Ligand code: OGA
């Protein structure tokens with residue numbers, strides 16, 4: 001059970017040696033929240049929303065979407081069922097699904113409630129992300145439906161659970177990276193933790209109630225010929241509460257060749 005951090009992390013007073021990051025990778029500097037964070041309000045006119053998305057994608061590589069039409073109760077239910085059906089399960093049940101040593105192992109813990117709620121959540125998030133991709137498509141002047149087929153063929157839902165950490169200055173929840181896919185839509189609930197590298201410094205992405213975070217991936221940076229940039233980001237931990245996020249990744253089909261759109265050639 002030792003590999004399941006969540007089964008022992010609540011009881012420890014100091015961070016085990018093998019979780020301590022090398023000094024140059026620790027989250028040392030204090031991170032200020034951004035004074036004017038990039039926000040896209042989907043109740044605004046299409047022109048305005050499109051403009052907000054393009055500017056945020058160009059300047060930050062991410063933005064938060066408000067008034068997106070997905071009900072808070074569906075988001076809460078999805079988060080609840082994901083936590084209860086997996087992270088709150090007894091350690092020995094979770095251990096059976098642990099796959100680090102055996103990548104052929106599949107997690108088979110899902111119940112019909114899980115499938116129902118998470119299925120509904122996925123359908124709604126999928127619609128939202130396709131709507132955002134349509135706005136990006138129009139904003140970049142690409143032909144209608146550019147992202148609708150091969151480029152958004154694969155959808156992956158991934159749940160990240162960051163147990164509280166006795167000393168957040170020594171470790172990261174997730175190392176700095178850019179998402180390698182087209183676009184990611186993340187729900188981070190009301191707990192801080194996501195940092196984006198912008199203008200030479202890390203900025204904290206403050207939770208906005210009921211908002212989703214859209215992160216431009218490397219492939220969208222390539223397709224847009226650098227008109228949109230992929231945000232480099234990382235996750236820090238905290239010592240007070242566990243943090244759980246739901247990521248939804250849009251990935252092209254494996255046969256698809258990703259290149260700058262012809263318009264930019
Ligand atoms: C990711 C990611 C951020 C978070 O899954 O790629 O960056 O806050 N997640 O969980």
Ligand code: NI
Pocket residue numbers: 177178179233
């Ligand atoms: Ni990421």
